[in-house]
Amino acid sequence: MFFADWSKFEIWILFTAIFIFRYGFIAGVFFYLFYVLKNKKFSGYKIQKRLPYKNQIRQEVLYSILTFIIYGSTIFIFLYWINNNKTRVYTEISDYGILYFILSIVLMIVVHDTYFYWTHRLIHHPKIFKHVHKIHHKFDSPTPWAAFSFHPLEAIITIGIIPIIIFLIPYHQLALIIFITFLTIYNIFIHLGYVIPGFHYFKYQNTTIGHDFHHLHSHSNYGLYFNFWDRLMGTYLIDKKPLAEP
Numbered sequence: 101m102f103f104a105d106w107s108k109f110e111i112w113i114l115f116t117a118i119f120i121f122r123y124g125f126i127a128g129v130f131f132y133l134f135y136v137l138k139n140k141k142f143s144g145y146k147i148q149k150r151l152p153y154k155n156q157i158r159q160e161v162l163y164s165i166l167t168f169i170i171y172g173s174t175i176f177i178f179l180y181w182i183n184n185n186k187t188r189v190y191t192e193i194s195d196y197g198i199l200y201f202i203l204s205i206v207l208m209i210v211v212h213d214t215y216f217y218w219t220h221r222l223i224h225h226p227k228i229f230k231h232v233h234k235i236h237h238k239f240d241s242p243t244p245w246a247a248f249s250f251h252p253l254e255a256i257i258t259i260g261i262i263p264i265i266i267f268l269i270p271y272h273q274l275a276l277i278i279f280i281t282f283l284t285i286y287n288i289f290i291h292l293g294y295v296i297p298g299f300h301y302f303k304y305q306n307t308t309i310g311h312d313f314h315h316l317h318s319h320s321n322y323g324l325y326f327n328f329w330d331r332l333m334g335t336y337l338i339d340k341k342p343l344a345e346p
């Protein structure tokens with residue numbers, strides 16, 4: 101049993117706080133390096149020239165905190181499923197071996213990218229967009245703080261990946277924590293607004309330019325980690341020349 105001795109309030113506070121601090125720390129590091137320090141090394145690498153609007157960061161942070169409060173509130177359903185052996189959790193890494201442990205994280209990422217691509221396309225449907233996804237697109241030149249800036253309905257859609265994973269893939273709790281931390285880092289990273297000089301992507305990887313284009317044009321680059329689905333479905337658009345050359 102996980103968290104058997106904890107009160108519901110303690111569990112809610114703990115998980116909400118973990119979500120908020122993890123986001124605050126990772127987005128804070130990226131923001132400090134690229135927007136506060138204004139290191140000369142990065143000048144000229146801003147994808148869109150526009151700097152954040154007045155109040156932009158405050159709104160991005162407040163909506164992200166709301167998202168984490170919602171994420172923290174869903175934890176009880178997951179704990180109920182996990183503690184009643186309804187999910188595919190296992191507790192000893194040796195049960196499946198270290199290779200499977202690593203593979204399960206990769207699998208989570210691939211499944212999540214698929215889930216993200218299709219739900220993202222769905223919430224771009226004109227009839228749904230204004231009710232669900234408009235808040236995330238409020239600013240066409242995002243900052244790292246925008247990564248979880250969602251309408252509550254979008255927050256619920258995004259957390260929908262967790263039941264899919266815990267019912268579908270045999271997972272160790274540590275693999276799930278690594279996956280959630282990785283998704284937080286990657287989601288913040290694609291909202292960076294900068295090209296990182298010297299950073300090499302592999303061909304099928306979603307990039308900061310790709311997601312910046314998504315915020316700017318809305319009808320392309322729906323993927324999160326990869327561009328497999330975008331290439332396959334004809335929604336892949338990357339301008340051949342980066343918007344900002346040094």
Ligand SMILES: [Zn+2]
Nearest residue numbers: 236242291311
């Ligand atoms: Zn975005």
Ligand SMILES: [Zn+2]
Nearest residue numbers: 220224233314
């Ligand atoms: Zn979008």
